[in-house]
Amino acid sequence: LSLEEYIVGKLKNKEQTINISEYGITTDEIIDVYCEILDQHPELFYVKGELSCSYSSDNIVKTLTITYTDCSQEEIDNVYKEMQKPLKMLSEEMTEVEKILFLHDYLCVHVEYSEADLESEQYHNIKGVALEGKAVCEGYTRAFLYFMNELGIPCKIVKSSGHVWNQIQLDGKWYMVDVTYDDPVFADYGY
Numbered sequence: 001l002s003l004e005e006y007i008v009g010k011l012k013n014k015e016q017t018i019n020i021s022e023y024g025i026t027t028d029e030i031i032d033v034y035c036e037i038l039d040q041h042p043e044l045f046y047v048k049g050e051l052s053c054s055y056s057s058d059n060i061v062k063t064l065t066i067t068y069t070d071c072s073q074e075e076i077d078n079v080y081k082e083m084q085k086p087l088k089m090l091s092e093e094m095t096e097v098e099k100i101l102f103l104h105d106y107l108c109v110h111v112e113y114s115e116a117d118l119e120s121e122q123y124h125n126i127k128g129v130a131l132e133g134k135a136v137c138e139g140y141t142r143a144f145l146y147f148m149n150e151l152g153i154p155c156k157i158v159k160s161s162g163h164v165w166n167q168i169q170l171d172g173k174w175y176m177v178d179v180t181y182d183d184p185v186f187a188d189y190g191y
Contacts, residue, residue, distance in 0.1 A: 042142035045125035046071040082130035137180040
């Protein structure tokens with residue numbers, strides 16, 4: 001297994017200690033590797049970004065110690081169930097672009113930007129999208145990434161100061177997708 005496949009499997013099983021000594025990852029590399037794994041796997045919304053590790057004298061990481069949120073397995077299953085609903089609405093006759101547009105529009109229609117809840121962690125991941133229909137830009141982005149992963153469409157998260165969005169690959173070209181900015185928020189009548 002690749003390091004990513006190995007760690008993702010362990011995280012899905014909610015293992016608190018993961019032995020990665022055979023992969024030869026250094027202490028300088030592990031934070032970037034771990035963050036990249038969490039960024040590419042929005043289904044791991046219940047994993048905290050906090051990480052501690054043990055390492056050998058030559059700075060090779062031996063074990064990772066993982067922290068999880070207090071989500072129950074039932075709650076995790078409910079999030080997955082809700083995230084599958086729009087995917088089940090797709091038909092085989094739809095083109096790849098039609099599927100992408102459908103899922104994009106689904107998020108715009110079913111999710112509300114939650115400016116009042118900027119600090120609440122669940123609005124930064126798929127949990128808020130799935131269970132409450134609320135998100136901030138990171139929640140929209142992770143939900144869209146979740147859908148693209150399920151479709152097998154290459155997708156990344158793009159970050160800048162204070163905002164995140166997606167980049168997807170179609171026919172060998174990369175395109176930007178910003179579901180948050182495409183979801184209108186009305187402040188007052190006419191605006």
